[in-house]
Amino acid sequence: MSAMDAAHGLSxxxxxxxxxxxxxxxxxxxxxxxxAYAALAIERAYAAFQVTPERLREAxxxxxxxxxxxxxxxxPHKERxxxxxxxxxxxxxxxxxxxxxxxxxxELHGDNTDxxxxxxxxxxxxxxxxxxxxxxxxxxxxxxxxxxAMLRLGAMRIVICxxxxxxxxxxxxxxxxxxxxxxxxxxRQTIETRGLDALxxxxxxxxxxxxxxxxxxxxKTGGFAPLSYAAAPATCVFYxxxxxxxxxxxxxxxxxxxxxxxxxxxxxxxxGELAFELFNGVAPPAGVMRVALMSALGRG
Numbered sequence: 447m448s449a450m451d452a453a454h455g456l457s458x459x460x461x462x463x464x465x466x467x468x469x470x471x472x473x474x475x476x477x478x479x480x481x482a483y484a485a486l487a488i489e490r491a492y493a494a495f496q497v498t499p500e501r502l503r504e505a506x507x508x509x510x511x512x513x514x515x516x517x518x519x520x521x522p523h524k525e526r527x528x529x530x531x532x533x534x535x536x537x538x539x540x541x542x543x544x545x546x547x548x549x550x551x552x553e554l555h556g557d558n559t560d561x562x563x564x565x566x567x568x569x570x571x572x573x574x575x576x577x578x579x580x581x582x583x584x585x586x587x588x589x590x591x592x593x594x595a596m597l598r599l600g601a602m603r604i605v606i607c608x609x610x611x612x613x614x615x616x617x618x619x620x621x622x623x624x625x626x627x628x629x630x631x632x633x634r635q636t637i638e639t640r641g642l643d644a645l646x647x648x649x650x651x652x653x654x655x656x657x658x659x660x661x662x663x664x665x666k667t668g669g670f671a672p673l674s675y676a677a678a679p680a681t682c683v684f685y686x687x688x689x690x691x692x693x694x695x696x697x698x699x700x701x702x703x704x705x706x707x708x709x710x711x712x713x714x715x716x717x718g719e720l721a722f723e724l725f726n727g728v729a730p731p732a733g734v735m736r737v738a739l740m741s742a743l744g745r746g
Contacts, residue, residue, distance in 0.1 A: 456491060461489065462491055464495055464514060467520035468497060470495065470496050477742040486730075506554065513549075516546065516725030518721055519546070522662075524587035531544060535558065540624060541560070541591055544556035559721055563714070564591060566713075581604075582606050582607070583661055583671075584607075594621075596656075600635075605640055607644045622637065646677075651675075652677050657678065675699045683708065684696065685707075687713060689743070
């Protein structure tokens with residue numbers, strides 16, 4: 447059975463999983479999940495639903511009513527969904543965002559696989575930031591996941607840059623409590639906050655080993671905030687949590703300067719494999735979701 451069969455050979459026995467987003471037309475999650483269903487030869491299908499913020503509560507409430515097994519949430523829903531869950535994982539509570547809604551006998555459990563997805567992708571790409579400086583652009587749910595991944599990977603100093611500094615401060619305070627509760631046994635790590643003007647500050651950029659875009663800039667807009675790519679060290683890695691067939695507006699200038707640039711396809715893959723197991727109670731066949739994703743992106 448092909449991935450197309452899995453998506454379109456539907457019957458009254460077919461069970462569904464899905465993604466809710468706004469926008470969602472670009473999502474390649476259906477290609478990954480349906481390929482895994484086809485490989486497992488099970489009657490399940492994964493759909494993409496355009497859900498606007500004002501209709502999110504209705505859409506979430508429909509999950510148990512329609513018997514949907516689980517739903518991925520993407521921008522702009524991850525933070526809004528937090529209060530709509532019956533239960534939250536420790537990671538969702540820490541990140542104050544949900545990207546996986548699991549229907550367990552009619553009760554909705556919220557989890558977040560984003561930080562684990564970023565961490566797995568950076569390790570796979572052999573990006574080492576232990577003891578180094580990481581810049582995270584943004585202060586929403588995606589940025590929260592990026593900060594947690596940086597902490598787990600051992601970054602000594604994390605600089606959160608956001609248009610609204612007050613929001614960055616709130617994010618930093620949440621992690622300050624996390625670092626304090628974690629206790630000893632780890633080198634002292636610090637989290638700082640700045641406005642977006644820090645991205646053109648030679649001192650800030652000159653210290654960075656990794657710069658992560660955790661905003662939708664470039665997804666809904668054609669450009670990116672001013673950023674001094676040339677001020678960063680030649681070894682600095684630029685990582686965009688957005689993925690696309692072409693270089694994103696955040697990554698294109700880095701590539702033009704010969705800097706290492708990684709988009710969010712690997713993160714999508716790893717968090718998607720984790721979500722698949724949460725939704726279905728079985729891991730996807732090894733490599734199947736990767737092949738489907740890379741094929742959809744035209745990367746072979």
